[in-house]
Amino acid sequence: MELVVENLAVARGGLTVLEGVGFWLAAGRALILRGPNGIGKTTLLRTLAGLQPEVAGSVSAPPESLTYAAHADGLKAVLTVEENLAFWAAIHGVGGVKDAMAQMNLTDLRARRAANLSAGQKRRLGLARLLVTGRPVWLLDEPTVSLDVASVALFGAVVRAHLAGGGMALIATHIDMGLSEAAVLDLAPFKAKTPMSAGASGFDEAFA
Amino acid sequence: MIALLIRDLRLAIRAGGGFGLGLAFFLLVAVLVPLGVGPDSSVLAKIAPGILWVGALLSCLLSLDRIFALDFEDGSLDLLATSPIPLEGVVAIKALAHWLVTGLPLTLAAPVLAVLLNLPTPGYVWLVASLTAGTPALSVIGAFGAALTVGIKRGGLLLSLLVLPLYVPTLIFGAEVVKRGALAMEVGVPLLLLSGITAGAVALLPFAAAAAIRVNLR
Numbered sequence: 215m216e217l218v219v220e221n222l223a224v225a226r227g228g229l230t231v232l233e234g235v236g237f238w239l240a241a242g243r244a245l246i247l248r249g250p251n252g253i254g255k256t257t258l259l260r261t262l263a264g265l266q267p268e269v270a271g272s273v274s275a276p277p278e279s280l281t282y283a284a285h286a287d288g289l290k291a292v293l294t295v296e297e298n299l300a301f302w303a304a305i306h307g308v309g310g311v312k313d314a315m316a317q318m319n320l321t322d323l324r325a326r327r328a329a330n331l332s333a334g335q336k337r338r339l340g341l342a343r344l345l346v347t348g349r350p351v352w353l354l355d356e357p358t359v360s361l362d363v364a365s366v367a368l369f370g371a372v373v374r375a376h377l378a379g380g381g382m383a384l385i386a387t388h389i390d391m392g393l394s395e396a397a398v399l400d401l402a403p404f405k406a407k408t409p410m411s412a413g414a415s416g417f418d419e420a421f422a
Numbered sequence: 423m424i425a426l427l428i429r430d431l432r433l434a435i436r437a438g439g440g441f442g443l444g445l446a447f448f449l450l451v452a453v454l455v456p457l458g459v460g461p462d463s464s465v466l467a468k469i470a471p472g473i474l475w476v477g478a479l480l481s482c483l484l485s486l487d488r489i490f491a492l493d494f495e496d497g498s499l500d501l502l503a504t505s506p507i508p509l510e511g512v513v514a515i516k517a518l519a520h521w522l523v524t525g526l527p528l529t530l531a532a533p534v535l536a537v538l539l540n541l542p543t544p545g546y547v548w549l550v551a552s553l554t555a556g557t558p559a560l561s562v563i564g565a566f567g568a569a570l571t572v573g574i575k576r577g578g579l580l581l582s583l584l585v586l587p588l589y590v591p592t593l594i595f596g597a598e599v600v601k602r603g604a605l606a607m608e609v610g611v612p613l614l615l616l617s618g619i620t621a622g623a624v625a626l627l628p629f630a631a632a633a634a635i636r637v638n639l640r
Contacts, residue, residue, distance in 0.1 A: 263500075265500060265640070278506055280504065281504060282500065284500055284501075285497070286496055286500070287496070287497060288498040289498075290498070292437050293436075297429075300425075301425055301429045304425030305502070
C-alpha cells in the first residue's frame with residue numbers, strides 16, 4: 215500500500231495555488247507539509263481527500279483508504295463524547311470506541327456533552343475520530359491547534375502507533391510534533407508561478 | 423446508514439426546535455385562519471382542504487435549511503462525504519429523518535386540526551392519505567433545495583424561493599384529493615398523480631442533491 219502523488223496542481227477559488235507537487239508515501243511513513251499561510255496546504259489535503267477535483271496531475275491511493283481531519287472537528291454539541299465517536303465508528307463500520315477514548319485520554323469525559331468540552335478537549339475528540347475510521351491514510355490539517363503540550367505528545371504517540379501498524383500520515387503543521395522520523399516537504403517551491411484562472415479551462419467551473 | 427438516521431433523530435429531539443417547530447406552526451395556521459375568516463362554517467368547510475395543505479407545506483419549509491447547513495458548519499458534511507456511505511444515501515437518509523420529524527407528525531396532527539376548520543367528515547380519511555402520500559415529496563424536494571444552497575450564508579430565503587415552485591404540483595394534487603374526498607367524489611386520479619410525484623422525487627432527487635453537495639463542498 216502506498217500513496218503516490220504525481221505532478222499535482224490544486225486550485226482554490228478558481229486560482230491555481232500549487233502546481234507540480236509530487237511525492238510518494240509508503241506504509242508506515244509520515245510526511246509533514248510545511249509552508250507559509252495561504253500556500254495551499256489545506257487545499258492540497260482537501261484535494262487528496264477527494265473533496266475537490268485536481269486541476270492537473272494524479273493521485274493514486276487504494277480506494278476508501280483516506281480520512282481527513284479538518285479545522286472543524288465534525289462534532290455535534292448535543293451528543294456526548296461517546297455518542298459522537300460511536301456515530302463515526304458506526305458510519306465506518308468499525309468498533310474500537312472505548313480504545314479510541316482511552317488512547318486520546320477521553321475516558322473520563324465520555325458522558326460529557328461535546329458542547330461542554332474545552333477547545334483542546336474538543337480537538338482531542340475530533341482526533342480520536344481518526345482511530346474509529348479504520349482508514350490507513352490520515353490527512354491531518356493543523357491537528358495540534360489548541361492542544362496543550364501534553365496532548366501534543368499524546369497525539370504524537372498515537373500517530374506513531376498508527377504508523378507502526380502500517381498506517382500513513384500526511385500532516386500540515388507548523389509545530390514540532392515529536393515525529394523526528396517523518397520526512398518534511400516544504401510547499402513553497404511548488405507555489406503556482408502563473409496563477410491563472412482555472413475557470414478559463416472548463417465550462418463546468420463557471421458554475422462551481 | 424441507520425446510525426446516521428438515529429443520530430439525526432436524536433439531534434432533532436435533543437436540540438428542541440427541529441421537532442416541535444413545524445408542528446407548532448401548523449397549529450398556529452389552523453387556529454388563526456378560522457379566527458381571521460370568521461365563524462361561517464360553510465366557508466370554512468370550503469377552504470379547509472387548501473388551508474390544511476398550505477399549512478403543512480409551509481411548516482415543512484420552515485425547517486428545511488437545517489437539513490445540511492448544520493452539518494456543513496461543523497464540518498460533518500466533509501467527513502460524511504469522505505466516509506464509506508455514498509452521498510446519495512446520506513441525502514436520502516437526511517430527507518427521511520426530516521420527514522419523520524416534520525411530515526409524519528403533521529400527518530398525524532392534521533385530522534385533529536381539521537376539526538377547527540370544519541372539514542366535512544368524508545374528507546378526514548383522504549386528508550391523512552394525501553398527506554401520507556405527499557409529505558415525503560416535500561421532504562425530498564426540500565433536501566434537494568437545501569443541498570443547492572448549502573454553504574451560502576443565510577441561504578434560507580434563496581432556499582424558499584427555489585423550493586416553492588417545486589412544491590406547487592404536490593400542493594395542487596394534495597389539496598385536490600382532500601377537496602374531492604370531502605365532497606365524497608372520486609379521488610383516484612389526483613391521489614395517483616400525487617403518489618407519482620412523490621415516487622419520482624424520491625427516486626431521482628437524492629442523486630441530484632448529492633451532485634449539488636459535491637459542487638458546493640469544493
